[in-house]
Amino acid sequence: MRLFKNTYYENMGLATIKKKIDNGERLSFEDGITLFECPEPLAVGALAHQVRTQMHGDTAFYVVNQHVNYTNVCVNGCIFCAYQREEGQDGGFVLSTDDVIAKIDAAALTPSEIHIVGGCHPRLGLAYFEAMLTAIKTRLPNVVLKCFTAVEIAHFAEVEGVSTLEVLTRLKAAGLDMLPGGGAEIFAPAIRQQICARKATAKEWLAVHEQAHGLGLKSNCTMLFGHIESIEDRVDHLIQLRESQDRGGGYTCFIPLPFLTENSQLTIGNPLTGLEELRTIAVSRLLLDNIPHIKAYWVMLGVKQAQAALKFGADDFDGTVVEEKIGHEAGATSEQGMTRTELMEMIRGCGCTPVERDGFFNKL
Ligand code: V47
Numbered sequence: 001m002r003l004f005k006n007t008y009y010e011n012m013g014l015a016t017i018k019k020k021i022d023n024g025e026r027l028s029f030e031d032g033i034t035l036f037e038c039p040e041p042l043a044v045g046a047l048a049h050q051v052r053t054q055m056h057g058d059t060a061f062y063v064v065n066q067h068v069n070y071t072n073v074c075v076n077g078c079i080f081c082a083y084q085r086e087e088g089q090d091g092g093f094v095l096s097t098d099d100v101i102a103k104i105d106a107a108a109l110t111p112s113e114i115h116i117v118g119g120c121h122p123r124l125g126l127a128y129f130e131a132m133l134t135a136i137k138t139r140l141p142n143v144v145l146k147c148f149t150a151v152e153i154a155h156f157a158e159v160e161g162v163s164t165l166e167v168l169t170r171l172k173a174a175g176l177d178m179l180p181g182g183g184a185e186i187f188a189p190a191i192r193q194q195i196c197a198r199k200a201t202a203k204e205w206l207a208v209h210e211q212a213h214g215l216g217l218k219s220n221c222t223m224l225f226g227h228i229e230s231i232e233d234r235v236d237h238l239i240q241l242r243e244s245q246d247r248g249g250g251y252t253c254f255i256p257l258p259f260l261t262e263n264s265q266l267t268i269g270n271p272l273t274g275l276e277e278l279r280t281i282a283v284s285r286l287l288l289d290n291i292p293h294i295k296a297y298w299v300m301l302g303v304k305q306a307q308a309a310l311k312f313g314a315d316d317f318d319g320t321v322v323e324e325k326i327g328h329e330a331g332a333t334s335e336q337g338m339t340r341t342e343l344m345e346m347i348r349g350c351g352c353t354p355v356e357r358d359g360f361f362n363k364l
C-alpha cells in the first residue's frame with residue numbers, strides 16, 4: 001500500500017521514518033516528536049494507513065457488545081470527569097446485580113462482550129463484584145467479560161485490604177476475562193497530578209495490567225489527550241505502553257480518547273482540531289508496533305471522525321455499546337448505541353470491509 005511517492009515524505013521531513021517503517025524497524029521517541037511536528041498530518045496518516053493495511057488489509061472490526069456502568073459515585077474527583085458524583089449527591093447511583101442483569105436482559109442482544117466500569121465507590125467490597133460477574137457468566141457463559149479498569153482494581157484492593165494480585169485472582173475465578181483500557185489518562189506525573197491526583201499512579205496502572213497479563217487475562221489500554229499535556233507527554237505515554245507490552249504481551253487494543261470538554265472542571269485553551277485528533281491516532285499506530293489493534297471509538301470521536309480514523313491507522317470501530325454515560329455526560333453528541341447493521345454500514349461507507357469479532361478479537 002503506497003499512497004505517495006518517497007519524494008513526498010522527503011519533502012515532509014519523514015524520509016528516515018518512512019524507511020524505518022518500510023523495513024519494519026521500531027520508531028524512537030524522537031521519531032514520535034517528528035511525526036507530531038510534521039507540517040502535514042495527512043503524510044503521517046498515510047504512513048499509519050500503510051502499517052494498518054499491512055496488518056489488517058481493509059478490514060474494520062466491530063463487536064456486538066454492551067456497556068454497563070454500575071456506579072458514578074467516585075472518591076477520586078478527576079477534574080476532567082463529568083460523570084463522577086459524590087456519595088449522597090443528586091444524580092448519584094449504584095446498580096445492584098439484579099439491575100445489571102435487568103439491563104442486559106432488556107437489551108436482548110446476546111452480546112459477545114460486556115464492558116463494565118464505574119467510579120471508585122468508597123464502600124463496595126469485592127463480594128459485590130464477584131457476585132455480578134458470576135451472575136452474568138451464568139446467564140451468558142460464552143461472553144467475554146471486560147470489566148473494571150486498573151484504577152478500579154487498585155481501589156478494590158484498598159477497600160478490601162488485600163493486594164491487587166488477590167483482587168485480580170478472585171475476579172478471574174468469578175469470570176473476569178479482560179480489563180478495559182480506561183484510567184491510563186496520561187502517564188506524565190506532572191500532568192497526572194493536575195488532572196487526576198487521587199487516582200492510581202502510572203506505575204500502579206501499569207503494574208495492575210502486567211499482573212493481569214501474568215494471570216493470563218488480556219487487557220486494553222488508552223490515552224486521554226487534547227487537554228493540558230504536551231506532545232512529549234503523548235509520545236512518552238505511548239512508549240511506556242509499548243515497553244509494558246514488551247514485558248508481558250497481553251494488550252489487545254489501544255484506544256485514543258480525545259478530551260471532551262462539556263461539564264468538566266478542566267478548562268483548556270483551544271480543543272484539538274479534527275485533523276490533530278487523527279494525527280494522534282496515526283502516531284499511536286506507528287509507535288505501538290506491538291499492539292495489534294487501534295480502536296476508533298465512535299462514541300467519543302463521533303461517528304464521522306471514527307470513520308476517518310479508519311484511514312489514519314485505526315482498524316476497530318468498537319460496537320453496539322447500547323448505553324454510554326462517561327462520554328455523553330462530557331458532551332459526546334453520538335447516539336447511545338448502534339445496531340449491527342448500522343455499524344456495518346458505517347464501516348462500508350468509508351471503503352472498509354466489516355468483520356464481526358468477539359472481545360478477544362477472534363473473528364466470528
Ligand atoms: O478512563 C473520562 C475517559 C475513559 C472524559 O477498553 C474521558 O475497550 C474524554 O476507557 N473526555 C473510559 N474522555 C472509557 C474507556 C474505554 C471506552 C471504550 C472502550 C474501552 C476498551 C475503554 O474515558 C476514562 C477516561 O480516560 N474520559 N472523561 C472526557 N471528558
Ligand code: SF4
Pocket residue numbers: 074075076077078081082083084118119120151196199
Ligand atoms: Fe472517578 Fe474515573 Fe471519573 Fe476519575 S475518571 S473521577 S476515577 S469515574
